[in-house]
Amino acid sequence: MAPEFHNPISRAIRAEDAADTLSRYRGSQERGADEYAAMVETFYDLITDFYEYAWGRSFHFAPAKDGTSFEEAIAAHQRFLGETMTLKPGMTVLDVGCGVGGPQRAIAKRFGCSIVGLNISEYQLGKCAAYNAEAGLDDLCSVLHGDFMAIPAEDGSFDAAYHIEAIPHAPDKTAAYTEIFRVLRPGAVFAGYDWCVTPLYDGGNPEHRELKQRIEYGNALPQIASFADIVDGLREAGFERIETHDRAADADPRTPWYRPLQSSGQFLGGLPRSALGRRITSAALSVLESVRAVPKGSRATAEVLNVAADSLVAAGRLGIFTPMYYHTARKRY
Numbered sequence: 001m002a003p004e005f006h007n008p009i010s011r012a013i014r015a016e017d018a019a020d021t022l023s024r025y026r027g028s029q030e031r032g033a034d035e036y037a038a039m040v041e042t043f044y045d046l047i048t049d050f051y052e053y054a055w056g057r058s059f060h061f062a063p064a065k066d067g068t069s070f071e072e073a074i075a076a077h078q079r080f081l082g083e084t085m086t087l088k089p090g091m092t093v094l095d096v097g098c099g100v101g102g103p104q105r106a107i108a109k110r111f112g113c114s115i116v117g118l119n120i121s122e123y124q125l126g127k128c129a130a131y132n133a134e135a136g137l138d139d140l141c142s143v144l145h146g147d148f149m150a151i152p153a154e155d156g157s158f159d160a161a162y163h164i165e166a167i168p169h170a171p172d173k174t175a176a177y178t179e180i181f182r183v184l185r186p187g188a189v190f191a192g193y194d195w196c197v198t199p200l201y202d203g204g205n206p207e208h209r210e211l212k213q214r215i216e217y218g219n220a221l222p223q224i225a226s227f228a229d230i231v232d233g234l235r236e237a238g239f240e241r242i243e244t245h246d247r248a249a250d251a252d253p254r255t256p257w258y259r260p261l262q263s264s265g266q267f268l269g270g271l272p273r274s275a276l277g278r279r280i281t282s283a284a285l286s287v288l289e290s291v292r293a294v295p296k297g298s299r300a301t302a303e304v305l306n307v308a309a310d311s312l313v314a315a316g317r318l319g320i321f322t323p324m325y326y327h328t329a330r331k332r333y
């Protein structure tokens with residue numbers, strides 16, 4: 001058997017089902033918003049273990065300052081949200097689309113609040129619960145299986161909510177924000193980082209359009225929003241906007257958010273997410289798949305991730321896309 005790290009397909013999927021899951025992912029991606037749930041579930045069933053291997057337990061980007069490590073930048077991006085929401089012990093907070101819980105555990109530990117991690121992916125949620133227990137954070141961190149388009153929680157149950165790169169998966173932003181608004185108590189703050197095209201994006205430019213489509217295809221997204229979609233969606237849901245800005249601009253120009261996808265930097269651990277590491281993985285998978293040492297569909301799954309990474313880097317370089325359009329908004333009393 002090939003080393004586990006070469007295989008982009010998670011243990012959520014039986015080897016014999018890998019190719020079929022990939023084809024269901026592609027089909028749901030073509031059908032878009034109508035099949036958002038199947039799109040997200042098949043995507044994360046396929047790639048969660050590989051994300052963890054290449055990226056760690058926090059599945060998001062971060063603006064880096066020169067001299068800070070990848071891990072420090074990720075931690076600072078999470079801390080920024082906790083500070084912005086003035087989280088405190090005794091508060092009950094909703095993490096919307098919690099992944100395997102890297103941000104949930106870091107924020108709960110730092111601010112002492114209780115955090116409920118909501119996720120539509122049962123596979124990720126199982127991992128999240130296991131990691132919470134392993135970290136001894138069961139008293140602060142719990143999990144909730146469900147869809148953020150219909151949150152299984154009572155009205156007004158949370159003192160704050162945040163999402164880190166989860167609502168880009170929503171088929172309808174205003175509807176997602178309206179659900180979050182419902183489960184917050186009056187006066188509560190909702191903060192987040194969303195994926196957006198920037199004002200430099202030109203829908204009449206074929207290169208821009210293609211990059212946008214490739215990012216959507218490689219990341220299980222129905223439709224990438226504009227800054228105005230976020231601002232309008234929050235307002236339509238009833239939120240009062242406190243602040244919005246593109247945190248990509250907070251990075252050192254020498255270390256933009258997409259840099260970890262380009263080069264491994266000074267740390268060998270960064271190799272799997274770098275362009276070179278991804279090419280090595282793809283080549284190795286071709287060979288391994290031909291001798292049936294990895295499931296059929298492994299190389300094609302790695303290619304989906306390569307499309308994602310290459311198009312993110314290209315769109316980042318052109319300045320037409322950001323994965324960190326930040327907002328804080330309040331549910332009025």
Ligand SMILES: C[S@@+](CC[C@H](N)C(=O)[O-])C[C@H]1O[C@@H](n2cnc3c(N)ncnc32)[C@H](O)[C@@H]1O
Nearest residue numbers: 058059097098099119120121147148164166169
């Ligand atoms: C890019 S990952 C980010 C995960 C986590 N916030 C982090 O930063 O590590 C997006 C997450 O949103 C979750 N998600 C996507 N659509 C969802 C939905 N409709 N309801 C609940 N969770 C969803 C995915 O399963 C995944 O965990």
